[in-house]
Amino acid sequence: MTGRASFHVRIECGRRVGAGFLxxxxxxxxxxxxxxxxxxxxVVFPGHRDLGDVTARVFFRGGWQGHRDxxxxxxxxxxxxxxxxxxxxxxxxxxxxxxxxxxxxxxGFPGAxxxxxxxxxxxxxxxxxxxxxxxxxxxxAHGQTxxxxxxxxxxxxxxxxxVGMVTSTTSTHVGRMLPVEVLxxxxxxxxxxVPAPAPPPDAGRxxxxxxRAERLGLDCDPNRLYASSVDPFAPEPEELFHTLRQAADYVxxxxxxxxxxxxxxxxxxxxxxxxxxxxxxxxxxxxxxxxSAWTPIVVELARSGAGPDQVTVEVSAYRDGHRRPVGTRRVxxxxxxxxxxERVDAAFNQLDRDAEALxxxxxxxxxxxxxxxxxxxxxxxxxxxxxxxxxxxxxxxxHRSSRARHELSKKWQELDARSDARLHxxxxxxxxxxxxxxMRLRDEAAALAGFTSVGExxxxxxxxxxxxxxxxxxxxxxxxHAGACAGTAFLERLAESVEGVSPAELPRRxxxxxxxxxxxDDPEGHWAREVQVLWDDPRCFPEPAACLHSPVG
Numbered sequence: 001m002t003g004r005a006s007f008h009v010r011i012e013c014g015r016r017v018g019a020g021f022l023x024x025x026x027x028x029x030x031x032x033x034x035x036x037x038x039x040x041x042x043v044v045f046p047g048h049r050d051l052g053d054v055t056a057r058v059f060f061r062g063g064w065q066g067h068r069d070x071x072x073x074x075x076x077x078x079x080x081x082x083x084x085x086x087x088x089x090x091x092x093x094x095x096x097x098x099x100x101x102x103x104x105x106x107x108g109f110p111g112a113x114x115x116x117x118x119x120x121x122x123x124x125x126x127x128x129x130x131x132x133x134x135x136x137x138x139x140x141a142h143g144q145t146x147x148x149x150x151x152x153x154x155x156x157x158x159x160x161x162x163v164g165m166v167t168s169t170t171s172t173h174v175g176r177m178l179p180v181e182v183l184x185x186x187x188x189x190x191x192x193x194v195p196a197p198a199p200p201p202d203a204g205r206x207x208x209x210x211x212r213a214e215r216l217g218l219d220c221d222p223n224r225l226y227a228s229s230v231d232p233f234a235p236e237p238e239e240l241f242h243t244l245r246q247a248a249d250y251v252x253x254x255x256x257x258x259x260x261x262x263x264x265x266x267x268x269x270x271x272x273x274x275x276x277x278x279x280x281x282x283x284x285x286x287x288x289x290x291x292s293a294w295t296p297i298v299v300e301l302a303r304s305g306a307g308p309d310q311v312t313v314e315v316s317a318y319r320d321g322h323r324r325p326v327g328t329r330r331v332x333x334x335x336x337x338x339x340x341x342e343r344v345d346a347a348f349n350q351l352d353r354d355a356e357a358l359x360x361x362x363x364x365x366x367x368x369x370x371x372x373x374x375x376x377x378x379x380x381x382x383x384x385x386x387x388x389x390x391x392x393x394x395x396x397x398x399h400r401s402s403r404a405r406h407e408l409s410k411k412w413q414e415l416d417a418r419s420d421a422r423l424h425x426x427x428x429x430x431x432x433x434x435x436x437x438x439m440r441l442r443d444e445a446a447a448l449a450g451f452t453s454v455g456e457x458x459x460x461x462x463x464x465x466x467x468x469x470x471x472x473x474x475x476x477x478x479x480x481h482a483g484a485c486a487g488t489a490f491l492e493r494l495a496e497s498v499e500g501v502s503p504a505e506l507p508r509r510x511x512x513x514x515x516x517x518x519x520x521d522d523p524e525g526h527w528a529r530e531v532q533v534l535w536d537d538p539r540c541f542p543e544p545a546a547c548l549h550s551p552v553g
Contacts, residue, residue, distance in 0.1 A: 006045065007086065008020075008107040008153070008154060009043050009044060009046075010044040010046060011152060012041065013034060013038050016034055018031060018149065018152045019106075019107065019108050020034070021088045021152075021153070022083070022088060025083060026081070029076055029152070029183070030151070030152030031075065031151040031152040032075040033151060035058050035075050039057060041055075043056045043077065045085060046115055048084075054081070054083065056079045056080065057080075058076075059078040059349075060076040060327070061074075061076075062074040062075065062187065063328055063330065069130070071132045073178070074165065074183060074187060076187060089160070090161060090162050091195075092195045093180050095161070096134065096155070096163040096179065097123050097134070099125065101123055101125060102157055103122060104122060104123060104156065105120060105156050106150055106166050107153055108146070108147075108149045110147050110149040111148065113149075119144040119145065119150065120144075121137060121175065123177075124136070128179070132178065132182055133167065133176040133182075134178075135176060136155070136176060145169065146166060146169040147169065152167075155177050163179060164179040164182075165183060185242060187325070205265050206248055209268045213268060222242070222243060224402055225247060225264065225268065226247045226250070226264070229266075229267050230263070234255050235255065239302070239330070240312065248268075294356055294357075294390075294537075294540050295319070295355035296358045296360050296540050297315070297326075297344060297347045297348070298314075298315070298316050298360050299360070300313070300316075300396070301336065301367060310331070311336050312328070312330050313329055313331060315340065316347070317348075318540075319350050319352065326346050326347045326350065327339075327343040337376070341377065341378050344359065344385075357390075358392065358507055359390065360391075360392050360536075361391070362394045363393055363394070363395065364396050368454050368534070369474075372385065373386025373514060383518075386511065387518045390508055392510075392533050392536075394534060394535070398462060398463075404465050408537070408538050412467060412537050412538070414445070421447035421448045421499070421503050422448070423448045423450045423470075424444070424446045424448065424450070425491045425495065426449060426450065426451045426458075427488055428453075434456045435460070437460045438460035438463060438464050442464050447466065447467055447503050448466070448467075448503060448506075449461040450469075450470050450491050450494050450495065451472075453476060453487075462534075467503060468533065470532070470533050470534075473531070476490070493527045494531070497513055497528070503535075504537070506535060507533065513528040513531060514531070516528060
């Protein structure tokens with residue numbers, strides 16, 4: 001097997017055997033259930049015996065959770081080395097559903113045929129099953145069927161281009177595959193490899209702009225683009241958008257009126273213009289030292305529309321200025337810490353050896369008191385995350401707001417020139433009007449503000465916006481705040497500990513305080529055990545890429 005067919009691979013993972021295909025010189029795509037519960041697998045190239053067995057690690061998993069009809073049944077494997085094999089070439093989305101339906105070939109590895117065998121199928125025209133799968137039907141009743149060993153196989157046209165990945169069989173001559181557009185939806189790293197379909201002659205302005213953005217691989221966060229295009233009463237998406245097209249389709253389908261679509265198109269056009277025409281005086285170069293000192297691992301939590309107990313968790317890591325997805329899953333609330341443990345551990349594989357990791361939890365306002373710094377590192381290491389790494393939080397709306405990011409970036413540039421900052425204390429039971437506090441924090445260009453709890457005054461600091469907010473996660477116990485209450489004592493100790501420290505170094509200083517509390521004779525009573533820090537430097541979190549050509553450099 002040579003030439004255009006050489007990208008097919010056999011995957012061995014314990015007793016399981018499946019198929020896959022090379023998408024870059026180092027990345028292989030397969031089904032998540034082929035590498036279920038495994039961190040590594042063995043990849044064999046039948047057409048290149050000289051390569052031998054190649055070890056691979058599981059680089060990315062889709063949202064598949066172990067059930068046959070779960071969406072996102074895909075995984076990406078990273079080979080231990082680049083291979084001299086031409087990767088697969090993808091056909092435009094929908095190429096398999098032309099009329100008449102073209103023949104599709106899948107290369108699988110049933111148990112009795114370790115060198116592989118071909119199966120011939122066609123795609124059934126019509127809508128995707130549950131918005132996820134294309135149904136496949138055998139072309140003849142006598143050919144090879146999609147049995148075990150075909151999971152993860154590329155479905156190819158006669159010219160060798162890939163239109164999807166086989167995931168399952170539902171009967172002797174019927175199966176399913178994930179088409180290329182669904183694969184790219186689940187793993188955005190594939191987006192730059194899949195050609196965009198040509199828009200029809202009567203395509204609207206937004207469709208033309210989307211096609212242009214997809215061809216250019218526009219570096220733009222679809223969630224921020226959505227937020228800046230709709231009014232405050234627009235519906236809140238149940239889950240994060242992973243592509244610009246997802247956000248655009250949601251605007252067209254769910255946001256009433258035509259104004260939102262026009263505004264979305266305006267914002268997208270502006271982003272394209274900035275991409276093609278750099279602003280005068282803007283010289284590409286390294287980020288400021290204060291921003292580049294940290295390499296973030298981002299854990300974003302959001303309520304899921306699937307039920308009041310369901311949480312959508314998205315984990316990603318930054319490397320070389322790009323945001324790389326590590327895992328996205330919808331889980332019950334009590335399962336969130338365990339999933340975060342697993343994916344954060346995997347995220348460290350994405351960091352450079354000398355990177356200074358920063359764990360940033362992006363949370364809705366009502367979850368800012370979640371004890372994320374107290375979650376254990378892993379099932380075998382009970383050390384709190386906040387005592388092993390710098391752990392900060394960010395408020396989801398502010399973190400996504402283009403306006404807030406612009407204001408915060410300017411403030412952080414000013415802070416780079418300062419070695420310290422004074423803590424603006426907001427004491428328990430203060431009678432200052434929150435609106436007045438907001439104006440005062442703005443007028444005084446406050447860099448740090450300390451609170452005893454999350455409340456109206458805290459929200460004023462959030463909207464000012466103050467770059468760093470610190471508070472006592474469990475609030476101030478007691479009702480009488482007229483004298484020296486516990487909250488006042490907390491603010492005094494906090495000021496002693498953080499004043500004189502550069503704001504850029506505060507995550508490390510808070511780590512020291514948490515370690516001190518953890519090692520104390522009475523950890524529960526230590527004043528710093530419940531300290532929470534909201535630290536959000538937009539320069540540390542560049543806009544996540546809409547289409548990454550390859551998530552490994």
